[in-house]
Amino acid sequence: MESQSAETRQIVYDDAITRAFIWASVLFGVVALLVGVLVATQLVFWQANAGISWLSFGRLRPLHTNAAIFAFVGNMMFAGIYYTTQRLLKTRMASDMLSWVNFWGWQAIIVAAAVSLPLGLTQSKEYAELIWPIDVLVAIIWVVFAVNFFWTLAIRNEKNLYVSLWFYIATIVTIPVLYIVNNLQLPTSFLHSYSIYAGVQDALVQWWYGHNAVGFFLTTPILGIMYYFIPKAAGRPVYSYRLSVVHFWALIFLYIWAGPHHLLYTALPNWAQTLGMLFSIMLWAPSWGGMLNGLLTLRGAWDKLRTDPVLKFFAVAVTFYGMSTFEGPLLSIKSVNGLAHYTDWIIAHVHGGTLGWNGFMAAGMFYWLIPRLYRTKLWSRQWADAHFWTSTFGILMYIVAMWISGINQGLYWRALDGEGFLLYPDFVETLLSQRILYHMRLLGGVIYFSGLIVMAINLIMTARTGRAVNGEASVVALPRNTGPGFAELVRSKPVVISLLIILAAVLVGVSTPITAPAALAVGVLLAVAAIIGGGLGGGMEKWHSLLEGRPLTFTVLTLVAILIGGVAELIPTVVLRSEVPDVPVPPMSASPETSSDAVSAATESEYKQKPYSPLELIGRDIYVREGCYNCHSQMIRPFRFETLRYGDYSRAESYIYDHPFQWGSKRTGPDLHRLGGKYPNLWHYLHMRDPRNTSPGSIMPEYRFLTDKKINLRVIEPKMRAMKKLGVPYSDSEIEGGVETARSQGALIATDLAAQDITLDPESELAALIAYLQRLGRGPQPTTLEKAQGR
């Protein structure tokens, strides 16, 4: 592919891989949004799943999110990275074979996800639902991508790495850290596993992952793409290269700390919640620095926005980035979060980010690339304009509907009457009040989707009018590296001083309110004095330029920057037993004489959390399979309006055997943490067959098929053994007798229903699910007739 002369080389770039990823992105973008329209329809017309289990909301919503993130944006990200990396490094990708393994492997992952998620094969961790064999494939393919990328860095013909490449490096090293740590699991079969973490720890690890998946999959690579394509489309260099340096390091260092803002007012330790909130607010500064850097790159080219569809899309995309990164910190403020969490406001936020920021960046990039990759001109500017206006109108309609709906939900839930009781005690009242907004959301989604179809047609027609060509360039071969090496750069003063500042910040964090400002002042002034004193060996810019010529050092420092926050938050919570006690504090309802000392004097076993019975465990797996967490939380926050509606607030010790946790992040339906014992078995039977039987106005799908489907008794023993390995205290006799225990508990439920003229197979999935739902928020339930009568 390369012909070499003495000093210059003729490079033929591999643009076929870029074209392939673009078309995959367009295809899966259509699929992701089509599924989105379907699930939005189901929230308006619950019958829209046609009574088919694999079309139910709980199974399709993860398909929608995974397809939008990993298939639509993921393929777009790869397209952008492959195109820009080759040009910024002035070399062809190191290995065509690895590029195509990356492409086909990624598509195989997407297809596997598209098949497994509707079948209910899931881990139930949001954006990490894929089962363990697919996770292994993701890790392998990512390694292939990383090897190809770093190999290309090694053979580059441009010494210094442009800012886009820094963001790609951050993405490539961070995603495996997040993905592997969050997906550590113990398989019970080829298709099933349990997370090695439980309850609070699982929640923290999951949202450390979930938040940073947004940060390092939907943000950093797209920022890299922004830093390349906006200057390219505007014909102007980036507004401030120095600002991009600050933007990069501040963003990747701060982002990783912010995960706990998804768990405010939960049973997560308060210090972790506060850290999450503070770092989220700090994140505002670098995010807006980057946003302004992108927008100001258009200085002097604003008039082009009237005529150039590419710049229109980029300008709106960056505006959405600014809006989302303003909204994120706002939602992380605890008092705002108290209103917004679990509501549709969060849905508005994520769609502004994914469809506004990522979707518009994708469109701008595709409209810029396709004419060049097929050496032609855009088939129709008018169609591109039509896409722009329909998608802009559609996403705004969607977001506004969800903003209103979310704030409406938050206010309805917390409304109290003059005597301090719930004004709207029935959850369905809130749901009914926002039906019109769900219609509006559907309409907005359909309009945005139609814009995407217009784009797909326009791009296909453009490609048909041209022919595929690969870019070429003659480049000067890069001489061998000279200058400071790895060790010298890592030991250099900027690194040492940065680490000292971080150490000082940690010391400030553990000192008193009086000494903290003084320590901070001394630390900052020392750092500034060191910099002013010229002790950086030529200054930050020069040092950074040296760093840009050392990809390995750059990558190591990036890894250190992203690990600090993760280690500081995860290690104490996962390792220290004191952070997640397994013996509870006194229950709120306890009388004064049984509180505090009396409880500590009581036998520990009386209060200690007990594992699920075999049938409850199977029922829990059905709850996970059906994706109930997509609409129901299991986390009652310590607010009066929540304890009035759902019961006593949730505590960390309640979840110590929950592999995986089921706290959820959205309440389309009510919280279920203390559902056990609230209603009789008959209520659950009627409700699961048709929720309208017990809750008129409900939009929950029917689960009639659970009555006919039998549980697989053979999986009980391996599942209990896996749980035991994870620390759940099942005895060997309990495991060996698991099947019989499950049968007898199922028979108890069936007998109870038979007394009310209802026939239910005791080994049906519905019996197991009822057993689990009746256990929620309370201690062990009878599993035999004798125990039930004794009770």
Next chain:
Amino acid sequence: MEVLIITVFCSLILVVGGLLLFFRSIRQGDFEHGDRLSLLPLEEDDNSVASKENKGSDGEGKGFLPDHLST
């Protein structure tokens, strides 16, 4: 009120630190490296339509690449 004092104190430190760094940056005047790198994305492929005809960013019409960047 304690939090207000701490907040104002920390903000002032950041402002002073920022100003010192800003003035140092001006005095140093090392912009060449950043300027060179920031022009990297503007380089066109040898065989691109835009590099030959100075097309617009979507491939149509007269573009707006600076003359010195067009081949």
